[in-house]
Amino acid sequence: xxxxxxxxxxxxxxxxxxxxxxxxxxxxxxxxxxxxxxxxxxxxxxxxxxxxxxxxxxxxxxxxxxxxxxxxxxxxxxxxxxxxxxxxxxxxxxxxxxxxxxxxxxxxxxxxxxxxxxxxxxxxxxxxxxxxxxxxxxxxxxxxxxxxxxxxxxxxxxxxxxxxxxxxxx
Numbered sequence: 036x037x038x039x040x041x042x043x044x045x046x047x048x049x050x051x052x053x054x055x056x057x058x059x060x061x062x063x064x065x066x067x068x069x070x071x072x073x074x075x076x077x078x079x080x081x082x083x084x085x086x087x088x089x090x091x092x093x094x095x096x097x098x099x100x101x102x103x104x105x106x107x108x109x110x111x112x113x114x115x116x117x118x119x120x121x122x123x124x125x126x127x128x129x130x131x132x133x134x135x136x137x138x139x140x141x142x143x144x145x146x147x148x149x150x151x152x153x154x155x156x157x158x159x160x161x162x163x164x165x166x167x168x169x170x171x172x173x174x175x176x177x178x179x180x181x182x183x184x185x186x187x188x189x190x191x192x193x194x195x196x197x198x199x200x201x202x203x204x205x
Contacts, residue, residue, distance in 0.1 A: 051076050062087045070111070073097055081122070091133075094118055104129045115140050116161075123169070126151040134158040138183075143169035146194060151176055162187050170194050176202045 041047050048069040056073075059080040070091040081101035082094060091111030094102070101122035102115065107129040113136070115124065120142040126135075127150055135154075138161045142148040148167035152174045159180035165171075165187040173182075182204050189196040 048072065055079075059083060062089065085125075101125070107131075109133070112136065120148075123147050124149045124151075126154050128153040129155070131156045131158070134161070134180075136161045137165050138162065139164040141166040141168070143167050145169055146191075147172060148189070148191075149173075154178075156180070159183070165189070167191070167196075170196055170198065172198045173202050174198050174200045176204075178202075178204045180205060 046069070048071070050072045052074045054073070054076045056076055056078045060078060061083040063083050064086045066088040068090055070093070071089065072093045074095050076097045078097065078099040081103055082099055083103045084092070084107050085103045085105040088108040092109060093112065093114040095114055096117040098119045099121070102120055103125045104113070105125050105127045107126065109129070109131045111133045113131050116136045116138045118140050120140065121144050123145065124137070124142050129151070135156050142165070146169055148169035149171040152172055154173060154176040156178045160178050160182045163183045163185045165184070167187070167189040170191040171189050
């Protein structure tokens, strides 16, 4: 990740496929100028990117207990497509300059599946086929592109399922 110069024709980054990640993946408060790509991985602890500044993050087709991107600053794509998140995906006051994808993601198991109050996305939000087992809170969110919820299922018995109060979607 920059400690050793990249070999000619390659780029720095973390790329995992089919890995079992023991312990926490925590970049809380840190910065990374390279992509993080995890495909088909299993995490035994939450992925914590709270208060961090990162480039593209792709955690696709993975199993994880929770994802915390509270106040995350991301330049590129945040892609959680096809992942299964047992707990909550937290993106409160996160800023994504690019795109957010939760297409086909299964999230939640409690009161909230996606907590994204104050989220800002300079681009598209694709939640097509999202299965939320709890509320999806986008209160006060700002999205410069479209929000795709086609085929999404949101179940939040006794609670509000989808909250878009004060949201601005272009």
